[in-house]
Amino acid sequence: MYPGLAARAASLDAADGLAPLRDLFALNEGSVYLDGNSLGALPRHVPERLRDVMTRQWGELGIRSWTEGGWWTAPERIGDRIAPLVGAGPGQIVVGDSTSVNVFKAVVAAVRLAGQDRTAGQDRTDGQDRTAAEGRTEVLVDATTFPTDGYIARSAARMTGRRIVPLAPAEMPAALGPRTAAVLVNHVDFRTGRLHDLPGITAAAHAAGALAVWDLCHSAGALPVGLDAHGVDLAVGCTYKYLNGGPGSPAFLYVAERHQAGFDSPLPGWNAHADPFAMAAGFEAADGAVRGRVGTPDILSMLALDAALDVWADVRMADVRAKSLALTDFFLECVAAYAPPGRVSSLTPAAHAERGSQIALRCAEAPAVMDGLIARGVVGDLRGPDVLRFGFTPLYVGFADAERAARVLGEVLAAVPGRVPPGRR
Ligand SMILES: Cc1ncc(COP(=O)(O)O)c(C=O)c1O
Structure with a gap:
């Protein structure tokens, strides 16, 4: 143990304005939870709120809760609660479905918007997407994307007569041109933790007449996103990581206000209809981001998320970002001190x-090594074959956690024999 690092951790924790928020979460105090980038921790008050949803709203009010209890409008109401966390004004986010499904809606809608034929929002009878004829035949996709985005974008491209061009996000500005319909980029890479240039890539896409679609799974709730400020067109994100919505909690879809009238969903379910209870045979899209909805919302998960969002009441995202960078800097410093030389190297950029x-x-x-860490109470995760991931959620992770995790990593590495370098065999 380096007493200097432990003492530094204690004083950093004492000066941390976000430290009191830790008490809002149900954490196993015997372990260090560094997996909030996969499944966020449970806010303590959520079970009680869900009990009310189950026993009173469902059990007593029953079907009346759809109207009197606000169930029907929960997707847009909860979207408005997420909006300030990602820098969006109200009326642009709906919650529902998985991220994968929202990637599909967003990519197809972006392609359609890129060559808008002005019939969006009404039943199409010709079955065609005319924008391909206008020459915008390519969708640029982050080559190291989380796999689901790539799979879905490829299918969306096939269905709309486009082709996918996989590229490193940094290469996208130079590759954009009159053939580009849209770009799909992960704001933070799930494997390396690299933050991509959202303002720059979005501006480059616009300069080329294309749309920018961002996947915010690893940035929503972790750092300022600035969707409106940077003119993002469409975005998706999950709520079970840094937003702590719970396992499988519904994802969100952002449709910038200027695109809402032209947003032509490939999944125009009855919840996206202007008058859903008219049960009309023909589809007429609702106004606003609501046209991104599909079918009946998953109310139990959605209201667990609604409750979980209470923890953000007095939190400024700038403070979250400052603490996140300080925590990750400190963890890297501790790893450098505790890990035997040459056994680990950081894939995460040093530049803030x-x-x-x-x-x-x-x-x-x-x-x-990850098995050994988990056995000793340091919960990170593995992205095969050789990546150890450690997520730092500033709302409930402290500097003493970072020091302990790095110290235990050093112990585990000392206990797990390293491979003999080929030259020394
Ligand atoms: C960047 C990214 N996109 C998409 C997904 C998948 O989302 P879902 O399972 O909600 O469809 C994940 C899940 O971890 C992710 O990290």
Whole structure:
């Protein structure tokens, strides 16, 4: 143990204005939870709120809760609660479905918007997407994307007669041109924790006449996003990581106000209809982001998320970002002190402007090392074959956690034999 690092951790925790928020979460005090970039921790008050949803709203009010209890409008109401956390004004976010489904809606809608034929929002009878004829035949996709985005974008491209061009996000500005319909980029890379240039890529897409679609799964609730300020067109994100909505909590879809009238959903379910209870045979899209809805919302998960969002009441995202960077800097410093030389190397950029809220360490023995860490109460995760991921959620992770995690990592590495370098065999 380096007493200097432990003492520094204690004084950093004492000076941390977000530290009191930790008490809002149900954490196992015997362990260090660094997996909030996969599944956020449970806010303590959520079970009681869900009990009310189950027993009173469902059990007593029953079907009346759809109207009197506000169930029907929950997707847009909860979207408005997420909006300030990602820098969006009201009326532009709806909650529902998985991120994967929202990627599909967003990519198809972006392609359609890129060559808007002005019939969006009404039943199409010709079955065609005319924008391909206008020459915008390509969708640029982050080559290291979370796999689901790539799978879905490829299918969306096939269905709309476009082709996918996989590229590193940094290469996108140079590749954009008159053939580009849209770009789909992860704001923070799920594996490396690299933060991509949302303002720059969005501006470059617009200069080329294309639309920018961002996946915010690893940035929503972790750092300022500035959707409106940077003119993002469409965005999606999950709520079970840094927004702590719970396992499988519904995702969100952002449709910038200027695109709402032209947003032509590929999944125009009855919840997106202007008058859903008219049960009309023909589809007429609702106004606003509501046209991004599909079918009946998953109320239990959605209201668990609604409750979980209460923890943000007095939190400024700038403070979250400052603490996230301080935590990840400190963790890297502790890893450098505790880990035996040459056993791990950081895949996460050192530059703050390029770092999300996780640290990814490459380690040849990663599976055995992560097993050892979890057995000793340090919960991170593994992205095969050789990446150890550690998520830092500023609302409930402290500097003493970072010091302990790095110290235990050093112990585990000392106990797990390293591979003999080829030259020394
Ligand atoms: C960047 C990113 N996109 C998409 C997904 C998948 O989302 P879902 O399972 O909600 O469809 C994840 C899940 O971890 C993710 O990290």
